[in-house]
Amino acid sequence: xxxxxxxxxxxxxxxxxxxxxxxLSKLNITIPHIYCEISSSSIIAGIKDSIQEIKKYFTELDxxxxxxxxxxxxxxxxxxxxxIQMPGMNAISFKNVYYNEVTNLxxxxxxxxxxxxxxxxxAQYFHPDLSSWSDVPDIEDLDFFRxxxxxxxxxxxxxxxxxxxxxxxxxxxRAFAKILNKKTPLDVCKELEKSGLRGRGGGGFKTGExxxxxxxxxxxxxxxxxxxxxxxxxxxxGILLIESNPHMxxxxxxxxxxxINASDVIIxxxxxxxxxxxxxxxxxxxxxxxxxxxxxxxxxxxxxRISIHKGLGAYVCGEETALISSIxxxxxIPKAKPPYPSEVGLFGYPTIxxxxxxIFNSVLVFRDGVDNFKQSGTYLSYGTKLxxxxxxxxxxxxxxxxxxxxVNDILKIVSLPENYNSIKxxxxxxxxxxxxxxxxxxxxxxxxxxxxGSLWFGSGSFVxxxxxxxxxxxxxxxxxxxxxxxxxxxxxCREGTQQxxxxxxxxxEKPDSNIRHxxxxxxxxxxxxxxxxxxxxxTSLCGLGKNAPESVLxxxxxxxxxxxxxxxxxxxxxxxxxxxKEYVIIVDACVGCGICAKRCPTDAIxxxxxxxxxxxxxxxxxxxxxxxxxxxxxxxxx
Amino acid sequence: xxxYLKDLKSEIDRSEILPILIDYQEKFGFLNYDFISAxxxxxxxxxxxxxxxxxxxxxxxxxxxxxxxxxxCSGISCHLKNIxxxxxxxxxxxxxxxxxxxxxxxxxxEFVNCLGACAQGPVMKINDKHYINLTKMDIIKIFHELE
Numbered sequence: 001x002x003x004x005x006x007x008x009x010x011x012x013x014x015x016x017x018x019x020x021x022x023x024l025s026k027l028n029i030t031i032p033h034i035y036c037e038i039s040s041s042s043i044i045a046g047i048k049d050s051i052q053e054i055k056k057y058f059t060e061l062d063x064x065x066x067x068x069x070x071x072x073x074x075x076x077x078x079x080x081x082x083x084i085q086m087p088g089m090n091a092i093s094f095k096n097v098y099y100n101e102v103t104n105l106x107x108x109x110x111x112x113x114x115x116x117x118x119x120x121x122x123a124q125y126f127h128p129d130l131s132s133w134s135d136v137p138d139i140e141d142l143d144f145f146r147x148x149x150x151x152x153x154x155x156x157x158x159x160x161x162x163x164x165x166x167x168x169x170x171x172x173x174r175a176f177a178k179i180l181n182k183k184t185p186l187d188v189c190k191e192l193e194k195s196g197l198r199g200r201g202g203g204g205f206k207t208g209e210x211x212x213x214x215x216x217x218x219x220x221x222x223x224x225x226x227x228x229x230x231x232x233x234x235x236x237x238g239i240l241l242i243e244s245n246p247h248m249x250x251x252x253x254x255x256x257x258x259x260i261n262a263s264d265v266i267i268x269x270x271x272x273x274x275x276x277x278x279x280x281x282x283x284x285x286x287x288x289x290x291x292x293x294x295x296x297x298x299x300x301x302x303x304x305r306i307s308i309h310k311g312l313g314a315y316v317c318g319e320e321t322a323l324i325s326s327i328x329x330x331x332x333i334p335k336a337k338p339p340y341p342s343e344v345g346l347f348g349y350p351t352i353x354x355x356x357x358x359i360f361n362s363v364l365v366f367r368d369g370v371d372n373f374k375q376s377g378t379y380l381s382y383g384t385k386l387x388x389x390x391x392x393x394x395x396x397x398x399x400x401x402x403x404x405x406x407v408n409d410i411l412k413i414v415s416l417p418e419n420y421n422s423i424k425x426x427x428x429x430x431x432x433x434x435x436x437x438x439x440x441x442x443x444x445x446x447x448x449x450x451x452x453g454s455l456w457f458g459s460g461s462f463v464x465x466x467x468x469x470x471x472x473x474x475x476x477x478x479x480x481x482x483x484x485x486x487x488x489x490x491x492x493c494r495e496g497t498q499q500x501x502x503x504x505x506x507x508x509e510k511p512d513s514n515i516r517h518x519x520x521x522x523x524x525x526x527x528x529x530x531x532x533x534x535x536x537x538x539t540s541l542c543g544l545g546k547n548a549p550e551s552v553l554x555x556x557x558x559x560x561x562x563x564x565x566x567x568x569x570x571x572x573x574x575x576x577x578x579x580x581k582e583y584v585i586i587v588d589a590c591v592g593c594g595i596c597a598k599r600c601p602t603d604a605i606x607x608x609x610x611x612x613x614x615x616x617x618x619x620x621x622x623x624x625x626x627x628x629x630x631x632x633x634x635x636x637x638x
Numbered sequence: 639x640x641x642y643l644k645d646l647k648s649e650i651d652r653s654e655i656l657p658i659l660i661d662y663q664e665k666f667g668f669l670n671y672d673f674i675s676a677x678x679x680x681x682x683x684x685x686x687x688x689x690x691x692x693x694x695x696x697x698x699x700x701x702x703x704x705x706x707x708x709x710x711c712s713g714i715s716c717h718l719k720n721i722x723x724x725x726x727x728x729x730x731x732x733x734x735x736x737x738x739x740x741x742x743x744x745x746x747x748e749f750v751n752c753l754g755a756c757a758q759g760p761v762m763k764i765n766d767k768h769y770i771n772l773t774k775m776d777i778i779k780i781f782h783e784l785e
Contacts, residue, residue: 044755044768076757233751234714271660272697310657312695313751329652331694388756390715396757463714477717481751484696578722601726623723 008290009298011168012177023125023139023158024070024083024091031064032110035083035091037157039072039243040275041236047080049099054082057106071244073157074398075144078122083157084109090132093122093139093157144395147413149376151384152360153400156244161279164286167247173292175366176251179258180300185215188259188366195365195373196382201227201318201355202432202458202543204447207362210352213342214260217350222262225346226253227323228269228276228356231315232430234461237386238356240398242269242276245360246283250306252359254293255366257304260352265306268323270313280308315431315485318459319542320353322487333487334542357386357460378404381446389414391427391463407441407455410462422466425559429458431478431485432547435471437558458547470576471559472566475551476504482548493545496536500552503529507566508577522567529556578622582638587612589634596626596635639666643676650681659692668699704739704746706784708732709763713752716759724760727774731781 024035036051051067058065073081078095085091089112097105097120108115114133115121123139124132139145150156160166167173179188193208214222226249230238242249253265269277284306287293295303309327317323319334324346326332345351354362361383365373374382381403389396393414401410407426415423426436428445436443436455445455465474483497503525511518533549540546556563565571570580585596585605590612597605597613604620607613615626627635642662650658658677663669669692671685678685692698708728710721725747728734732745739746753761758770762777769780 041755041757044753044761044770045758046770076755079757236754236756239754309653310660312656312660312697314695326656327653329655329691331690390713390756391718396715461714463718465718469718474714477714487694576720601723601730603730621722621726623726 008292009177012174013181022127024085024093025125025127025130026085026091027127027129029085029087031066031087033085033091034065034067035070035085035157036067037072037079037081037083038069038161038275039240040273041076042072042079042081043275045076045079046098047082050080050082050097050102053099053102054106057103063110068160069162071156071159071161072240074153074240074400075395076397077395078397081122081157083125086110086112088131090127090130091125092133092136093124094120095122096120144399144413147409148399149384149402150400151364151376152241152357152386153244153398156240159245161244161246162282164247164283164290167245171367172247173251175363176254176258176292177298179255179366180298180302185259185261186212188255189215191370192259192362192365195370196380197358197361197365197373198381198447199355200357200361200385200460202429207354207358210342210354211256211259213340214262214350214352217343219350221264221349222260223346223349223351224253224257224260224262224265225320225323225327225351225353226256226265226267226356226359227317227320227353228267228273229311229313229317229323230270230273230356231313231317232459232461233313234390234430234463235388235459237388237398237460239273239276241360241386242273242356243279246276246279247287248360248363249280249356250283250287250293252363253306254297254304255362256352256354256359258302260350262352263303263305265304266309266327266346267306268309268311268317268327271310272313277308277310284308314487315482316487316542316544319544320351322542323353324351331487333489334544336541376402378402378444378446380448385445385457385460387457387460387462389462389464392419392423392466392469393464394419404444404446406444407436411441411464414462415464419466423464424467424469425465425471427463427465427474427551428455428461429550430461431481432544432550433458433461433478434550434554435474435558436554468574468576470572470574471555471562472504472508472572473574473576475555476501476508478551479504479548482544486544486548490539490541490545492536492539493541493548496532496540496545497548499532500529500549504552507563508572509579510570510582519568526556526563526567578624581622582617583615583620583622583624583626584636584638585613585615586634586636589632591632591634593631595629595631599625599629601625639670639673639676642666643673646680648680650677652681652683655681655688655691659688659698663698668702670700704743706732706745706764708745708747709750709753710747711751711753711755711759711761711763712749713754713756713759715756716752716761719760721760723774724762724772724777727777728762728781731777 080097081095082097083091083093105115123142124136126138155170189208189212197207198204257265293304293306311326314332317332320341322332322334341351377383384400385403386400388398394416395414443455445457479501483501486493486497488494533553536549537546592610602619602621604616605613674688675685678688732740734740734747755761760772762769
């Protein structure tokens with residue numbers, strides 16, 4: 001054991017990092033290497049079936065091969081994705097390899113030929129000393145990857161998440177070794193302060209400053225908590241990072257714990273992220289074996305214990321005091337600040353809570369140096385940010401961009417040019433985020449709202465909305481989520497989200513009675529929306545309540561036409577708010593064929609054969625199936 | 639349950655309660671009152687406190703799930719793909735009541751926040767099996783097979 005530790009110390013201190021990086025393409029390969037990208041989303045997409053098929057193929061033909069599980073590139077639309085390197089050739093990546101494609105694909109690739117189905121080919125990893133595939137682009141040249149600035153995601157699709165050796169190969173744990181040998185905790189905090197790294201969770205507090213506060217606290221026991229909960233369900237970036245590189249997270253929390261003299265690290269993770277937990281647990285075992293955490297790390301008399309705390313996702317856990325309550329075994333309810341957790345935190349001891357993405361970035365600061373880190377991003381917002389692309393994107397997935405890029409820059413990557421015009425809005429920042437009107441697509445996305453019109457990224461969830469989406473429906477959707485997730489401690493948030501939701505619901509539904517001033521009552525709701533929002537923003541206890549009305553306010557500001565359409569015309573242009581409509585059967589036109597009653601998913605249509613049918617409005621879900629089904633135009637929409 | 643309790647420590651720290659509850663639900667499918675009261679004795683807390691922790695998270699169930707537990711993803715990507723119609727289709731084929739349970743106890747239905755396959759939506763999960771790129775025809779087929 002000690003021999004292994006000695007070996008690691010030497011490796012970490014001497015082994016130089018190679019500058020040249022050729023991705024998966026490696027020299028001296030004698031048998032085919034297959035790399036399968038495994039992440040929680042690719043498992044759903046069916047990578048496991050493909051792997052089974054691959055194994056079956058090779059055992060049937062009795063060919064020697066090696067199969068590796070690598071991390072996911074972050075491109076959801078390419079899943080399930082595998083890469084193959086044949087001896088003497090560049091590694092080549094394939095996309096959408098479902099199990100029924102495997103046999104044909106391997107048949108041709110093993111003969112050093114490209115598959116017949118050209119749509120499977122993604123790109124190759126170019127290496128100067130290997131022969132390349134003709135007519136296959138270099139992966140660096142693909143727009144999806146070229147236009148990003150992949151720093152955290154650099155090794156995604158290449159690194160093996162379940163192996164510490166793979167991480168060490170790509171420069172892992174060197175930053176931590178350097179710090180342990182040469183830097184005092186104060187140096188670490190100062191260096192991080194200099195880098196200008198700020199919390200990626202949403203608060204935007206300067207990480208270096210926060211660590212320094214905890215370091216200056218003389219308490220004998222301190223805690224360092226990593227919030228890997230990813231409570232915003234629409235953002236997957238943190239989980240992708242952990243799934244693809246759990247060791248980097250561990251290196252980050254080790255650095256953080258060292259910087260604030262904490263002996264206990266808790267990684268709080270949502271129990272639903274099974275793969276991430278599995279890989280983290282494996283990674284922790286390996287680091288213990290290699291002597292990188294635990295007691296007396298590298299004979300420096302420093303003890304850092306890391307434990308994984310399984311929680312369940314609650315949006316309010318993004319608030320650090322709520323997260324601490326949850327770990328203490330109470331209901332996850334936030335507390336008033338001050339005192340800040342850096343003074344009185346978990347079990348009364350000083351505690352630092354950092355988002356997982358922040359911790360990943362802190363490793364970058366120490367691995368590549370402060371200057372290198374500061375090269376990307378803009379003034380006061382340095383580094384890169386991960387965005388989760390959702391909605392009507394042509395290329396959904398997770399991308400990494402410099403801070404200070406515009407919405408248009410992101411759209412260039414994830415959307416086809418011909419679809420630009422149909423984009424109605426972008427919703428940025430998850431449930432507490434804002435709608436962005438196309439007029440503002442050229443504004444920078446940064447932390448600071450100081451510069452005029454700059455946008456705030458929140459959790460990094462980026463939802464593209466087009467003509468077929470209704471802004472009010474999305475607002476309702478997010479409010480519904482927030483209303484459920486509100487912890488119920490403070491009244492402005494608990495009651496406010498409820499009332500906002502009620503008002504929006506009233507706008508998207510058909511009015512109960514046909515009183516003549518009904519539209520005016522609904523319009524009055526709009527004024528009340530603004531009033532309630534203001535109260536919530538000023539008086540809520542935590543970030544959830546303060547930011548909950550953001551979607552409502554931004555939709556009111558930029559898309560007031562849609563509200564008016566819903567209120568006065570009772571019309572949803574996108575056709576989403578079907579509750580505004582009413583389907584009625586015209587008695588004279590109906591011949592009683594009964595097709596509509598058969599097709600109706602909720603059995604809302606009743607009637608005897610050859611007599612006129614009738615729609616029960618309470619059961620009707622306004623799907624419009626009966627309208628399409630009727631051959632006699634007997635159904636009309638009110 | 640008794641065997642599970644035997645394996646537990648006799649004294650439980652408050653911070654360990656949530657992981658234990660999660661673990662128990664994974665093994666048995668739901669939390670029952672007997673377990674909560676047994677846990678409260680060991681943790682030296684009123685049973686109400688334990689129930690309070692559990693009821694904070696919507697993922698905990700206090701009643702058993704049906705044989706086929708249907709989870710329809712209502713993440714933002716799936717929401718934009720009109721899952722309302724799929725829900726209606728599922729309700730039609732499984733004869734679910736409005737509370738999400740079928741009267742024969744065979745099916746139960748719930749919306750979940752996000753299952754994590756946003757490019758392959760709409761996504762549905764029945765017990766442990768995922769169904770991607772769902773259409774109405776798929777649903778008819780799936781439930782025909784389950785019958």
